[in-house]
Amino acid sequence: MLAAVDADCEARDDWFLEQDVNAWSSVAYVAAGALIVAIVVRRALPRVFLALGVLATLEGVGSVLYHGGSGTVGQYLHDVPLLGLLGFVAGWHASRIRGPGASAVGALVGAAVGAVAGLIAAAFGVSTVLAGVAVVVVVGTELVARRHGLPRVWNLALILLAVVAALTWWAGTGDSALCDEQSLLQPHGAWHLLSALLLLGWFDNAMTAAWPERAPRVFRGATDRLLGLLTKALTQAFYRSVEVTGRARIPSDRPVLVVANHGNGFVDPIVVASVLGRLPRFLAKAALWKVIVARPFLALAGVLPVYRRSDGDRPDDNRAMFEACHQELAGGAMVAIFPEGTTGDRGGLDRVRTGAARIALGALPTAPATVVVPIGLAFESRIETRSAALVMVGEPIAPRALRPIDEGEPHRDDVAALTTEIASALEAVSPDFSSVEEREVMRAAARVYVDSGLQRGAATFGQIEVVARRLATTPAPARDRVTNAFRQYATKLQLIGLRDRELAPRGVSTGRLALSIVGLLFLGPLVAVATLIHLPALLLVLGATGAVRSTATKGTVRLLVGLFAGLLTWIIAGVLLADGFGAVVAGVLVAVGGAVALAVWTPLTRLVATLWGYLRARDRVGLLPPVLAARADVVAAVDAALTDSDGCSGSREQGATRPSGE
16 A cells, blocks of 8 residues: 555456455545544544544545556545555654643644645655655654653554554565465455554554543454453353353443452453453463563453562552553443462362452542452363353442542552452352362262252253352261262262263253254264364364363363364365465364364264263163162252251252352
8 A cells, every 4th residue: 555556466457446355445444534533523532533533534535546546646545645644643643742732733733744745655656655754753752752651552462463464565565475466365455454453553542541531442342342252152162051140240331340269270261251241351460471472462352460479570560550450440341350369279269369459449539330240150170171160140349448548549448348348259159168179079969969859951060069059058067978978879880880970861952962963964074074174173182181280270271272273273274275265265164164063063972971871871770779879868968968057948949940140
């Protein structure tokens, strides 16, 4: 777009627009300009930025004409608004050191100078040189602004986007080795799309730097929603089911600070984001930023660093983190923190730190409607893929400051009181067992108990977890009876080589099974091919998970390696199966085929396991009476414990129901 049209890669034709891809992709500037104008009007931002939106729109129209083949007129309509845009940005950067008022004047002056430069560029063909001058001005003045302590506009994510956009522009020139005049995948068209996004990103960051309380955060909001969709896809792929109770307790009309227990590494924020439907501002240890490869992803996700003494950091550096959290909440956003401060496979909560309370209380002067929402996470297995998860949302907490808040720092007594309240609320929705061993035994006994009360179908993990947590609150003698009964039952099962699910095989959905069989009949070749293509990725995930010893890390490794292996599989398959635009289509079809194969194989493998278990149990029918008696003892021990704990009968039916709050 910065060079003469003859230097662009795409071949000309005799149709309505001579360079179709380059022309139609220019409409992205029109959309970006219209969006900027709408945001400025709706949020009552400085009217000077209307000029930015108008220039972007004119550049879009000019670029369509420029690539459409309108000759000299298109050249002028293209170069003048283009350099006017760059002049606007350069002028704003050059004058923002003197304040918002000066930056507005500087932006208009820069736009005027840029427009004049555009006339010169169109006449003498020097648009690339003049654009380079504007870029140098932007970079130099941004560095000067940082030395003066002004907020960053060009963060890592925006810089990376600018670099990628510049590379696509270069790839779209006629001299590039990647040039294919007849291809529908024109890098110059990609440059149009990326540079339009770059303009929106700059506008977002400039508004945040100058007017944080009115910042539109269009770029951030769209990214959060896209990443929220990605987390939903990941949880659907890696978990058989994710039950959510109390979802309605999450407010949608006020600032929210989410606090959650942290026992499954990177999986925890993925599950939380999938439940929220968008990515909140997560807090993570600053040590993650020492991993250079992770920095772009942390920036993309908008993660805020927390400095900890245990990592050799200075806690005083957290002032910026607290200010960022308060700014997010003041804008009505959502912030999420794991107040235990560390992850690990524990029976219950670790000590809840004070950070969440300090954030919530410190936000009250600028975001008085802030509430704290506790979320408890529980996982059927941290090792097995396609297991189940349970998310329980607790009652929101309205923080109260009984003493003055000094420069965003609440009084320590208020912090201590709110921390205690948060810990209690989080305990109410999180697993609370004395040890990992007790957790597993209580869940196993609860599974036997709930399954024995069902006429058909298998117990959900949510039903099992409710009973297991109730058992954990019973007196020690009652828990000991349950533990001893289950150990005897497990020993007898092991001696005859069976598992509990094989004694009472159930849990296969007839509807899903029928759909899988139909899918296998009509899509058999597709399922077989997709399975074979994804087999190396599956083996890689299994190998990487097996190489990790910590159960709290296995889920993280499985998720990250699975995501990487899946993307790599789709890219390689697309490259090998087709060329040009067809490679993208092939990669997408391979991904869809993998999803279909997963949907077909899961119920079928469960059916095979159920039938195999039934045959194994029939083969050992003479050995079953003492095992079934031991199983009945487990049911009786659990029933007695629950009845004694709540002083009522009929606990079987209560324990076998789905958790409340759906």
